[in-house]
Amino acid sequence: MQTFKEHAAAFATYFSTRHFPESPATLYEPGEYFLSWGGKRIRPVMCLMGNELFGELNPDSFEAASAIELFHNFTLIHDDIMDAAPLRRGMVTVHEKYGQNTAILSGDVMLIRAYEHIAKINTLYMPRILQLFNRTAREVCEGQQLDIDFEQNSSVSLDEYIEMITLKTSVLLAASLETGAILGGASEGNCRHIYEFGKNLGIAFQVQDDYLDAFGDPEKFGKEVGGDIRQNKKTFLLLHALAVSSPEQQQQLYGLMMRNPADKVAQVLDIFRACNADEWARELKEKYLAQALRHLDEIAVLNVRKAPLKELAEFLIQRDQ
Amino acid sequence: MQTFKEHAAAFATYFSTRHFPESPATLYEPGEYFLSWGGKRIRPVMCLMGNELFGELNPDSFEAASAIELFHNFTLIHDDIMDAAPLRRGMVTVHEKYGQNTAILSGDVMLIRAYEHIAKINTLYMPRILQLFNRTAREVCEGQQLDIDFEQNSSVSLDEYIEMITLKTSVLLAASLETGAILGGASEGNCRHIYEFGKNLGIAFQVQDDYLDAFGDPEKFGKEVGGDIRQNKKTFLLLHALAVSSPEQQQQLYGLMMRNPADKVAQVLDIFRACNADEWARELKEKYLAQALRHLDEIAVLNVRKAPLKELAEFLIQRDQ
Numbered sequence: 001m002q003t004f005k006e007h008a009a010a011f012a013t014y015f016s017t018r019h020f021p022e023s024p025a026t027l028y029e030p031g032e033y034f035l036s037w038g039g040k041r042i043r044p045v046m047c048l049m050g051n052e053l054f055g056e057l058n059p060d061s062f063e064a065a066s067a068i069e070l071f072h073n074f075t076l077i078h079d080d081i082m083d084a085a086p087l088r089r090g091m092v093t094v095h096e097k098y099g100q101n102t103a104i105l106s107g108d109v110m111l112i113r114a115y116e117h118i119a120k121i122n123t124l125y126m127p128r129i130l131q132l133f134n135r136t137a138r139e140v141c142e143g144q145q146l147d148i149d150f151e152q153n154s155s156v157s158l159d160e161y162i163e164m165i166t167l168k169t170s171v172l173l174a175a176s177l178e179t180g181a182i183l184g185g186a187s188e189g190n191c192r193h194i195y196e197f198g199k200n201l202g203i204a205f206q207v208q209d210d211y212l213d214a215f216g217d218p219e220k221f222g223k224e225v226g227g228d229i230r231q232n233k234k235t236f237l238l239l240h241a242l243a244v245s246s247p248e249q250q251q252q253l254y255g256l257m258m259r260n261p262a263d264k265v266a267q268v269l270d271i272f273r274a275c276n277a278d279e280w281a282r283e284l285k286e287k288y289l290a291q292a293l294r295h296l297d298e299i300a301v302l303n304v305r306k307a308p309l310k311e312l313a314e315f316l317i318q319r320d321q
Numbered sequence: 322m323q324t325f326k327e328h329a330a331a332f333a334t335y336f337s338t339r340h341f342p343e344s345p346a347t348l349y350e351p352g353e354y355f356l357s358w359g360g361k362r363i364r365p366v367m368c369l370m371g372n373e374l375f376g377e378l379n380p381d382s383f384e385a386a387s388a389i390e391l392f393h394n395f396t397l398i399h400d401d402i403m404d405a406a407p408l409r410r411g412m413v414t415v416h417e418k419y420g421q422n423t424a425i426l427s428g429d430v431m432l433i434r435a436y437e438h439i440a441k442i443n444t445l446y447m448p449r450i451l452q453l454f455n456r457t458a459r460e461v462c463e464g465q466q467l468d469i470d471f472e473q474n475s476s477v478s479l480d481e482y483i484e485m486i487t488l489k490t491s492v493l494l495a496a497s498l499e500t501g502a503i504l505g506g507a508s509e510g511n512c513r514h515i516y517e518f519g520k521n522l523g524i525a526f527q528v529q530d531d532y533l534d535a536f537g538d539p540e541k542f543g544k545e546v547g548g549d550i551r552q553n554k555k556t557f558l559l560l561h562a563l564a565v566s567s568p569e570q571q572q573q574l575y576g577l578m579m580r581n582p583a584d585k586v587a588q589v590l591d592i593f594r595a596c597n598a599d600e601w602a603r604e605l606k607e608k609y610l611a612q613a614l615r616h617l618d619e620i621a622v623l624n625v626r627k628a629p630l631k632e633l634a635e636f637l638i639q640r641d642q
Contacts, residue, residue, distance in 0.1 A: 024463055024466050024467055024470065026466050026469075026470050027462060027463055027466035078425055078426070078429060081422075081425060082422040082425065082426070101402075101403040101469060102466070102469075104399055104402060104403065104425060105399070105403070105462055105465060105466055105469075107429075108399060108428075108429075108432070108462055109459055109462040109463075111429070111432060111433075112432075112455055112458045112459045112462065113459070115436060115451070115455050115458075116452075116455045116456075116459070118451075119448065119451045119452050119455055123444060123448050126448060127440065127444050127447060130436070130439075130440045130451070131437075131440050134433055134436050134437045134440055135437075137433045137436075138430055138433045138434070138437070141348060141426055141429055141430040141433065142345055142348055142430075144426060145345050145347055145348035145423070145426055146345055148347075148422060148423075148426075149345065149347050
C-alpha cells in the first residue's frame with residue numbers, strides 16, 4: 001500500500017506523456033499546453049487510493065484516473081472561458097492564448113479523450129464506471145451552472161450553497177474514490193461509504209477554503225487573504241453572516257459590497273467576527289469532516305488499509321486553523 | 322424491415338420526450354429548446370437502418386440513435402457559438418437566446434447525456450460502440466478545427482478539403498450505420514463495408530451540397546443559390562476552380578472575393594463554368610456515390626435487405642442534377 005505522495009509520484013510519471021495526436025496541432029496543442037502545467041492531481045490519486053483500500057492496484061485504475069484528471073481539466077478550460085479569466089495559477093489561460101473558439105473545441109475534445117480512457121477499462125468494471133462517470137460529469141455541469149446563477153442571485157440559502165459546492169467540486173472527489181473502489185472489487189455498500197467519505201471531505205475542504213481566504217495566515221495559506229471578500233464572492237462565511245447578522249450589520253455588508261472602500265476586507269472581517277462566522281465555519285468544517293470519517297469507519301476492511309485515507313483527510317483538513 | 326420514412330417516424334416518436342431533468346432549469350432548458358426544433362434525424366435513422374440490414378431491430382438501437390442525435394446537436398450548439406450565428410433554420414440560436422456561457426455548458430451536458438444513452442446499451446455490444454463513438458466524436462472535433470483553420474488559410478488542397486469534410490460530417494454518418502450494424506450482429510468485415518458506404522455517401526452528399534448551392538434550381542434546392550459564393554466559402558467548386566483555372570481567371574476570382582461586387586455570384590459562376598467545375602463536381606459526386614454502392618454490394622447479406630439503404634442513397638444523391 002502506498003501513501004498519497006507515492007501515488008502522486010506514480011501518477012505524475014504515468015500522466016507525463018502526450019495526451020493527443022500530433023495533428024491537427026491547432027486542435028491538440030492547446031490541450032497539451034494546459035495539461036503540461038501539472039497540478040496536484042488530487043482526483044486521480046484518490047482513484048488509486050480508493051482502489052488500494054480494497055485490493056491490489058488494478059492497472060486499469062490508471063486509465064480511470066487519467067479519465068478523471070482529463071475531465072477535471074476540461075471543466076477548468078471551459079470554466080476559464082465562462083469566467084473570462086486571463087490567468088490560472090499564473091499561466092495564460094487557453095482561450096486567452098489560443099482564442100475562444102479553440103478553447104471551446106479543445107475542451108470538448110479533452111472530455112471525449114477522457115471517455116477514451118474509460119473505454120479501455122476491463123469490461124468487467126467498465127459499464128459501472130461509465131455510469132458513475134456520466135452521472136458525476138453531469139452533476140459537475142449542474143454545479144457550475146448553479147454557481148453562475150448564484151452570482152446573479154442576491155438571496156442564496158446555505159443549503160443551496162452546499163448543494164452547489166457538492167455538485168461543483170465534491171461529487172468528483174467522491175466519484176474518484178468510488179471508481180477506484182469499484183476497480184478494487186468493493187461491494188456496493190462499501191462503494192456507498194467511500195463515496196460519502198469523499199463527498200463530505202470535499203465539503204469540509206471547501207468550508208476550510210472559504211475560511212482560510214478570510215482568516216488564514218497568508219504565509220501558510222499561500223495566497224493573499226481576503227480575495228473572496230474583495231470580489232464579493234458568495235462564500236460560506238458571507239452567506240452565514242447575512243443569515244445571522246442584525247439588520248444594521250446586513251446593511252453594512254451590502255453597503256461595503258456596493259461601495260468597495262479601501263478597507264473593505266478589514267470591515268467585512270469585523271462583521272464576520274461579530275457574527276461568530278469564524279467559529280461557526282470551524283464547527284461546520286468539523287461536522288463534515290466527522291461525517292466523512294464516520295463513513296470511512298463504516299467500510300468493512302481492515303483498519304490498516306484505511307490509514308492512508310485518514311492521513312489524506314488530516315492533510316487536506318488542518319485542525320489547527 | 323422498414324423504410325427511411327418509417328424509421329424516421331418511429332425515432333421521432335421515441336425522441337419526442339424530455340431529455341434532461343427539470344432542474345436546474347437554467348442549465349437544461351436551453352438543451353430542451355434546441356432539441357424541440359426537430360430536424361431530419363438522418364443519423365439516428367441511419368443507425369436503425371444499419372441494424373436492420375443485419376437483423377431484427379434491437380431496442381438498444383434507439384439508445385444508440387439517441388446518443389448519436391444528441392452528439393450531433395451538441396456539435397451544432399457549439400459550432401453556432403464559434404460561428405457567432407444568430408439563427409439556425411430560422412430559430413434563434415442557444416448562445417443568442419441564453420448567453421454564451423450557458424450555451425457552452427448546455428452543449429457540454431448534451432454531450433454527457435449522449436454518453437448516458439451509450440451506457441444503457443447491453444454490455445455485449447456497448448464497449449465496441451463506445452470505442453467507435455469516442456473515435457468518431459474526436460474526429461468530428463478535428464473536422465471542425467480544420468474547417469476553422471481553412472477559413473484562415475488561403476491555400477487549401479482538394480485532398481485537404483475532402484479530409485476536412487470527411488471528418489466534419491461523413492464519419493458520423495458512417496459511424497451511425499456501423500453502430501446499428503454492431504447491434505444487428507454484423508461481422509467486422511461487414512461493419513467495415515457499411516462504414517465505408519456511409520463515409521463515401523457523406524462525401525458525395527457534400528459535393529452535391531456545394532454543387533447545388535452554386536448551380537441548383539432554387540425551387541428544388543429550398544434555399545437561395547449562391548450563398549457559399551457570397552460568403553467566399555471554400556467549397557469543392559472554388560477549390561477546383563482555383564486549381565485548374567488560368568492565372569487570369571484566378572486573379573479574377575480573388576478580385577471578386579475581395580471586392581464583393583453586386584454581380585459577384587453571376588461572375589463567379591461564369592468562371593466556374595468556364596473551368597468546367599460544374600461537370601467536374603457532378604463526376605466527383607458520382608465517383609463517391611459509386612464507391613459507396615460498391616461497399617454496399619460487398620456486404621454479405623441478402624440483396625433484399627440492402628434495398629432501403631439503396632433507396633436512401635438515391636434519395637440523398639439526386640442523379641438528375
